[in-house]
Amino acid sequence: MKRQIPLIITFSVGALLVLAMFIPHDPFAAANDELSVWFDIIASFAFILGGGNLLRIHGDKIYRRRRDWPYSIVTLGGFLLMLGAGLWSGAVSRGNAMAPGSLFQALYVAAYAPMMSTMYSLLAFFVASASYRAFRAKTREATVLLLAAFVILVGRTPVGYHLTSWIPQPFEFLEIPNLFGWILAYPNTAGQRAIMIGIALGIISTSLRLILGIERSHLGGD
Amino acid sequence: MTGVERIELWIGALLTLMVYSFLYRDNPFYKFAEHFFVGITAAYAMVLAFWNTLMPNCFGQIAPSLVGHVLPTAAENPANPVRWIPLLFGLLLLARLVAPLAYLSRWAMALVIGYAAGANFTRYLQSDFMGQVRSSMVPLLVRDAGGIAYGSSLSNLVLVAGLISALAYFFFSKEHTGMFGRASRFGIWTLMVAFGAAFGYTVMARVSLLIGRFQHLGRWLGDIF
Amino acid sequence: MSLLDRMKRIDRRILFLLMAAGVAIPLLFRPTLTVHPSPIVSRVFDKIESLPEGSKILMSFDYGPSTVPENQPMAEAIARHVLRRRLKLYMVSAWTTGQAQADLLIESVMRTDFTDRVYGEDWVHLGYKAGNQGMINAIFGAMRNLYTTDAAGTNVDAIPMMRDVQSLRDMDLIVDIASGFPGVKEWIQFAGDPGNIPVAGGVTAVEALLLYPYYPRQLLGLMGGLQGAAEYEAALVAKYPEYRDDSKALQIMGPQYVAHLLIVVFILIGNATYFAERRRQKRGRIAGGRS
Numbered sequence: 001m002k003r004q005i006p007l008i009i010t011f012s013v014g015a016l017l018v019l020a021m022f023i024p025h026d027p028f029a030a031a032n033d034e035l036s037v038w039f040d041i042i043a044s045f046a047f048i049l050g051g052g053n054l055l056r057i058h059g060d061k062i063y064r065r066r067r068d069w070p071y072s073i074v075t076l077g078g079f080l081l082m083l084g085a086g087l088w089s090g091a092v093s094r095g096n097a098m099a100p101g102s103l104f105q106a107l108y109v110a111a112y113a114p115m116m117s118t119m120y121s122l123l124a125f126f127v128a129s130a131s132y133r134a135f136r137a138k139t140r141e142a143t144v145l146l147l148a149a150f151v152i153l154v155g156r157t158p159v160g161y162h163l164t165s166w167i168p169q170p171f172e173f174l175e176i177p178n179l180f181g182w183i184l185a186y187p188n189t190a191g192q193r194a195i196m197i198g199i200a201l202g203i204i205s206t207s208l209r210l211i212l213g214i215e216r217s218h219l220g221g222d
Numbered sequence: 223m224t225g226v227e228r229i230e231l232w233i234g235a236l237l238t239l240m241v242y243s244f245l246y247r248d249n250p251f252y253k254f255a256e257h258f259f260v261g262i263t264a265a266y267a268m269v270l271a272f273w274n275t276l277m278p279n280c281f282g283q284i285a286p287s288l289v290g291h292v293l294p295t296a297a298e299n300p301a302n303p304v305r306w307i308p309l310l311f312g313l314l315l316l317a318r319l320v321a322p323l324a325y326l327s328r329w330a331m332a333l334v335i336g337y338a339a340g341a342n343f344t345r346y347l348q349s350d351f352m353g354q355v356r357s358s359m360v361p362l363l364v365r366d367a368g369g370i371a372y373g374s375s376l377s378n379l380v381l382v383a384g385l386i387s388a389l390a391y392f393f394f395s396k397e398h399t400g401m402f403g404r405a406s407r408f409g410i411w412t413l414m415v416a417f418g419a420a421f422g423y424t425v426m427a428r429v430s431l432l433i434g435r436f437q438h439l440g441r442w443l444g445d446i447f
Numbered sequence: 448m449s450l451l452d453r454m455k456r457i458d459r460r461i462l463f464l465l466m467a468a469g470v471a472i473p474l475l476f477r478p479t480l481t482v483h484p485s486p487i488v489s490r491v492f493d494k495i496e497s498l499p500e501g502s503k504i505l506m507s508f509d510y511g512p513s514t515v516p517e518n519q520p521m522a523e524a525i526a527r528h529v530l531r532r533r534l535k536l537y538m539v540s541a542w543t544t545g546q547a548q549a550d551l552l553i554e555s556v557m558r559t560d561f562t563d564r565v566y567g568e569d570w571v572h573l574g575y576k577a578g579n580q581g582m583i584n585a586i587f588g589a590m591r592n593l594y595t596t597d598a599a600g601t602n603v604d605a606i607p608m609m610r611d612v613q614s615l616r617d618m619d620l621i622v623d624i625a626s627g628f629p630g631v632k633e634w635i636q637f638a639g640d641p642g643n644i645p646v647a648g649g650v651t652a653v654e655a656l657l658l659y660p661y662y663p664r665q666l667l668g669l670m671g672g673l674q675g676a677a678e679y680e681a682a683l684v685a686k687y688p689e690y691r692d693d694s695k696a697l698q699i700m701g702p703q704y705v706a707h708l709l710i711v712v713f714i715l716i717g718n719a720t721y722f723a724e725r726r727r728q729k730r731g732r733i734a735g736g737r738s
Contacts, residue, residue: 002325002328005329005332006328006329006331006332007332009329009332009333009336010332010333010335010336010339011336012336013332013333013336013337013340014336014337014339014340014343015340016340017336017337017340017341017343017344018340018343018344021344021641029588030588032584032588033585033588033589033592034304034592035337036337036578036581036582036584036585036588036592036593037279037305037308037585037592037593038307038308038311038333038337039333039334039337039338039578039581039584039585040275040279040576040577040578040581040582040585040593041275041276041279041280041305041308041309041312041577042308042311042312042315042330042333042334043271043275043334043577043578043579043581044271044272044275044276044280044312044577044578045276045311045312045313045315045316045330046315047264047267047268047270047271047272047577048268048271048272048316049315049316049318049319050264050267050268051264051265051268052316052319053319054260054261054264056319068253071253071254071256071257072257074254074257074258074261075257075258075260075261076261077258077261078257078258078259078260078261078262078265079261079262079264079265080261080265081261081262081265082261082262082265082266082269083265083268083269086265086266086268086269086270086272086273087269087272090269090272090273090277090292091292093599093600094292094293094294094295094599094600095273095274095277095278095292095293095596095600096273096574096598096599096600097269097270097273098270098546098547098550098598099599100550100554104269105547105550106226106230107262108266108547109230109234110229110230110233110234111233111234111237111258111259111262112259112262112263112266112512113234113511113512113515113547114233114234114235114237114238114435114438114512115237115238115241115255115258115259115262116259116263116511116512116513116544117431117434117435117438117512117513117514117515117516118237118238118241118242118435119241119259119513120428120431120513120514121428121431121432121434121435122241122242122244122245123428123431124428124429124431124432124466124470124706125245125432125462125463125466125467127424127425127428127710128462128463128465128466128709128710128713129459129462129463131425131710131713131714131717132457132462132713132714132716132717133459133717134717135421135714135717135718136717136718136721137718137721138721141410141411141414142414144411144414144415144418145414145415145417145418145421146418146714146718147418148414148415148416148417148418148419148421148422149418149419149421149422149425149714150418150422150711150714151422152418152419152421152422152423153422153425153426153707153708153710153711154707154708154711156422156426156674156704156707157704157707157708158480158704159704159708173373181485182377183415183419184419184656184659185377185659186377186380186381186384187380187381187384187412187415187416188415188416188419188656188659189381189659189660190380190381190382190383190384190385190388190412190416191384191388191412191413191415191416191417192416192656192657192659192660193354193357193358193385193660194384194385194388194389194391194392194409194412194413195388195413195416196350196354196657196660197350197351197354197355197385197389198389198392199346199350200346200347200350200351200354201351203342203343203346203350204342204343204346204347204351206339207338207339207340207342207343207346208339208343210335210336210339211336211339211340211343218331218335219328219331219332220328245460245463246460266543266544267543270543270546270575270577271543271577274546274574274575274576274577274598275576275577275578278595278596279576279593279595282595293596293600294600295595295596295600295601295602296595298602299595337581338580341580341581341584341637342580345580345636345637345640345641346636348636348640348641349635349636349640349661349665350636353640353661353664353665354660356664357660357661357664357665416656419656420653420656423652423653423655423656423671423672424652424653425706425707425710426652426672426673426674426703426707427514427517427651427652427653427672429470429702429703429706429707429710430514430516430517430651430652430672430673430699430703431513431514431516431517432466432467432470432706433470433474433516433673433699433702433703433706434515434516436467436470436471436474436702437474437516437699440474
């Protein structure tokens with residue numbers, strides 16, 4: 001039972017969605033629309049599950065005084081502060097927690113947004129370091145990669161234009177900005193498309209295996 | 223700048239500096255910012271999901287008059303008892319937090335996975351497989367008013383040959399030797415050009431974010447001096 | 448220690464400092480640079496330019512603060528263009544953070560440059576809904592199934608511009624400003640392709656290359672990264688010069704270019720060091736063999 005019911009649910013829902021694609025009329029179309037909303041609602045519960053897990057893990061860390069446990073207080077403090085502010089702000093603004101001037105919106109602007117963007121911007125420094133230390137023409141393949149990156153980086157700047165603007169008209173396709181456009185439109189598209197087709201075939205076959213119950217690893221053990 | 227805006231600017235700038243302190247080395251300021259960020263991120267997503275989806279699309283449709291106290295528009299619609307089903311599955315998902323009942327969350331996962339598999343099966347087939355194959359059917363000999371357009375013909379040849387050879391590289395059921403090996407070699411080169419372009423674009427993206435943060439810090443410094 | 452050894456062992460923090468200076472110094476001087484729209488960006492501009500007054504544009508905010516410098520200028524340029532042309536703008540979000548970004552855009556565009564445009568008649572903010580591709584699939588069939596209210600909690604039936612909108616098929620164009628999953632790919636898969644609705648994108652540079660295979664048959668056009676945003680702003684300013692001072696992306700292209708060149712210099716020095724080291728090792732081996 002523990003495995004049979006989930007398998008039946010997966011098959012029914014998956015098969016219904018496939019049918020709705022080929023018979024886009026009611027009742028299949030209506031079922032597709034309603035199932036999409038169910039999916040969105042369950043996805044919302046997943047966020048609550050995430051919050052619950054965070055509480056459990058960090059609460060346990062504090063209780064057992066594990067390594068760096070004081071930082072878990074910071075995590076839980078931030079979590080409860082944002083959660084409380086969000087629930088309160090939504091309750092007083094007809095469900096619009098992000099209403100201008102609300103506490104929740106202020107926390108978003110003051111803390112969430114700056115930290116999120118700073119975390120990602122750190123990568124600019126690591127990319128710079130990697131360019132210096134690791135981006136080497138060690139093999140022929142690596143040289144091709146490096147040359148393409150060079151054309152893309154220089155091609156986006158005015159220097160790219162000035163470096164090759166002397167090239168006579170019949171050979172203007174060799175100018176760096178033109179090479180830049182050509183690389184994106186042809187070899188890049190070919191490579192990206194091959195990866196895309198490969199991924200699509202993988203997803204199509206995995207989806208089929210899931211719907212038919214051949215793939216069961218997501219159900220875990222007993 | 224209002225008082226609230228000034229406080230927001232200062233908190234944002236100080237948290238930014240705390241995160242950047244990691245560039246020197248790992249330190250308590252960075253760890254504080256990192257842990258605080260994790261906490262508020264989890265709560266932010268929860269709050270938005272609760273007010274924007276759960277309340278209007280689930281609770282508000284099950285008990286309109288009750289939810290109507292905080293969400294007045296919910297009371298304007300009739301009750302929709304069908305929404306008890308996703309609520310039940312949602313609660314089953316939360317059963318994962320209670321060890322003896324954790325197995326029940328598989329039912330909810332089964333619905334989510336069934337939905338994702340069914341939706342992805344058809345959409346990937348249409349857009350990422352058939353669509354891409356169709357877009358690759360291009361003429362290898364292009365003609366224009368002046369005769370054969372050598373540039374366009376060569377470009378299309380690179381596109382088709384690059385695609386087929388890159389796919390050959392991903393085909394592991396046949397040994398990569400002889401003609402097939404040479405094709406797969408050309409495929410690697412095509413992929414390397416794509417990866418090189420990706421590296422260049424990644425640099426652009428990360429630098430843009432850095433500029434954004436420096437602008438924020440600039441506004442803060444402008445407020446001080 | 449030789450120069451080669453010093454270059455090899457350079458502290459990464461010096462590289463970090465150089466990078467910071469490479470961005471900060473040009474940011475102080477703000478050099479003005481000319482940007483020309485590329486065909487892939489012009490197609491988005493031309494499409495919006497060609498739509499008849501009152502056409503419906505759905506704009507999805509699928510990004511967060513982490514990519515604001517790239518995504519926000521494109522979103523603002525599109526919103527300005529749409530409202531300037533008196534088209535109807537429907538704003539949604541499949542990202543939790545997208546709703547806040549749309550709120551910021553309302554402050555900087557609607558409440559600044561278009562105070563004469565009426566909420567609910569010219570533009571509407573429907574807000575965030577969970578579900579990723581499920582959200583797109585849900586509104587593809589029936590908009591009201593999911594969007595019963597706008598972001599502020601107003602019943603959608605009370606919003607004039609929502610009266611003749613039943614599903615995504617009623618849209619004349621979808622513009623997705625995105626930086627990952629769900630993003631332009633999902634809008635093509637779940638709305639553009641099945642509904643034959645034109646989809647245009649504005650994405651981060653990291654994302655842009657992955658979308659080229661869809662262009663031009665499944666994807667109308669694409670703004671890729673800060674450069675893409677600057678190109679759209681350039682097209683907008685060329686047609687409507689009154690927006691010259693609002694071009695945020697164009698204003699920061701200078702630091703972007705300098706940082707690119709700095710990275711190129713890093714790559715060149717790194718490789719020069721590598722080849723010099725390899726030659727030294729080869730010489731060492733030959734000398735070792737002779738002795």
